[in-house]
Amino acid sequence: MTEQAVTQQAANGPATGTTSSPSSAVDRRDIAEYALRLGDDALVLAQRMGEWVSHAPELEEDVALTNIGLDLLGQARALLGYAGSLTGRTEDELAYFRSDLEFRCAHLMCLPRGDFAATIGRMLVVAAYQWELYERLSESADETLAGIAKKAVKEVAYHLEHARMWTLRLGDGTDESHRRIQVAIDDLWPLVDELFRTDDLEQRLATAGIAVDSSALRGPFDAVIDPILAEATLTRPDVPAAAGGGRHGRPSEHLGHLLAEMQVLARQFPGASW
């Protein structure tokens, strides 16, 4: 499916379009919730990437980081648009007029931008996770999700390669860069586990062939990440997993601050067009 078709379909929704779930037993609200989880991950990360603009270590990298941010923002819009089409809301209503308690992103996405090492470390983990996820989701029985995933998987493959190369450069670069990227990986590692936790909703959708069982992605994820860390001369952290809760209305402390900034103007003028 082309990008346009995906967007169109997301806008139309199943009421008028040819989507979606093969089984009428599937609750549309489940699909909307699932799309929100993926969309919020992409949106919050895109917001963090937007914070890099004009701050990158080199001008060429500024352009590269913005490209990645734009990919993520595009994914967020498609996913929120689809979630909204199932629940009668627009992408902007979902992005700008939900509180942090109503967001469904994993805590890892909410971590502050940090230095370049923190950004690369997170990009490596998230891109590896999203790549495994979208590759499988592109086979989803839900045509809209499958279409979004087919486009996204190419984008995150590039993000993964970008992050991989920089992880190698930082890990095996100077003592300073090695120290920084190791600290970055250590700091984010407690939040990795949340990405691979499944729940009843996801299981219902997975059974119907619509969603991907997150818990099944951990093995493939490790198989991608471990050799990269090893080649970069980095140590895989052995730390307890944090409790998380981002998918269930227990947001990261960082999220409220991010949303305060992102939503401030839209909320000053509720109902306005831009």
Place this chain on the structure above:
Amino acid sequence: MESTTPTGAPAVDPAHDASSDAASAEFDAVIAADGRIEPRDAMPDAYRKTLVRQMSQHANSEIIGMQPEGNWITRAPSLMRKAILMAKVQDEAGHGLYLYSAAETLGTSRAEMTDALLAGTARYSSIFNYPTPTWADMGAIGWLVDGAAIVNQVPLCRCSYGPYARAMVRICKEESFHQRQGFEILLTLSRGTAAQHEMAQDAVNRWYAPSLMMFGPPDADSSHSAQSMAWKIKRFSNDELRQRFVDMLVPQAEALGLTLPDEGLRWNEQRGHYDYGELDWAEFKAVLRGEGQCNAQRLTHRRRAHEDGAWVRAAASAYAAKQAAKDDARQEVSAA
């Protein structure tokens, strides 16, 4: 044949400075025939210096120009506007890079140009020392600042220096969307709520005069213009371009439903152009001297990004050196 690069620093060679009569005559002939000077051609030293100064200033302007708009990326009021703004600011980084790339063909390295910018010895356009307190500034910058830039830049696509002209062709192609998106932001605000309309008008009030001053001092006071025009780096005078811009703005402002804050603005039947009011050149000079709202802030931001990135650039260089050493070692093994 020489092994100096077609784009890197030319060897110090008297033939490259058009001091020898033959070389000088050839340079003059190319300019007279409206031809293009290419990187390794002989050229007068002053021509080279003028170009490096202008191109690096132009590139610096693109890079510093990312900040006033970057200021709103995280707060853009819709996801579509956020995407457009990110793409636009990214284009500015790209345009800065095209221009640094063109300037490097004259033997001045990016590092030298960056150092000069950060040290405060190289210029960038004064317009970026004005702040962007409201979202409507995104519209006003697109419509007025990019609008003025395009009027300035289109003739540069025929500039006598080939790499500069080629960079400008690419930039103009990409930048035509910038002005349109700015216009669209203002139009949406102008037709929006009363508060939105007021926000748009306020932004136009603040950016109108500074955008007219982007064309530089009146012709009578412009120190570099005559020589640059003789060299066909510049094709039209500051005042000619400013007039073209004003003539363009008036009907567009009407379409926006916004007024231009200029009491002297009226159609002059005799000239076939719009007259416009006196500009406050004292303010222009004050901002140029560093007394604008954001002069210090813009440079501090740029310096910090550069300093914060130093360890990253060093890491990449170190990694590349290690990899190259490994490759060499592998080759030696296979040769033995």
Place this chain on the structure above:
Amino acid sequence: MSGSAGGGAAVDGTAGAGSAGGSADPGRSAVPEKAWPLWEVFIRPSRGLSHTHAGSLHAADATMAIANARDLYTRRAEGVSIWVVRSADLVASSPDEKDALFDPAGDKIYRYPTFFTASEGVPGL
């Protein structure tokens, strides 16, 4: 966006940032930084066309040069293939030799089909 493009708004003089001409230079450390090398970028605009010089960029290694070229020169789908080469590795002819190199080709008019007029009007020639 650029204001100074016409050579107007920017005039010679002291710094615009309040620092009087760069006495302090906080952008530099004691040891001068070794800049990433310069690369020339060639883009194939679409299948069937050859690569064309697009410009240059800086990158620490070849992989980064390709990635940077992709992000910088193909943002609007301008290419389907990228070549990069270190600028220092590119060998160019010198403008000083251009007479010797290129003038001799100028008078070989018999290399062009228009030189041969006897066959005019004959089908298939």
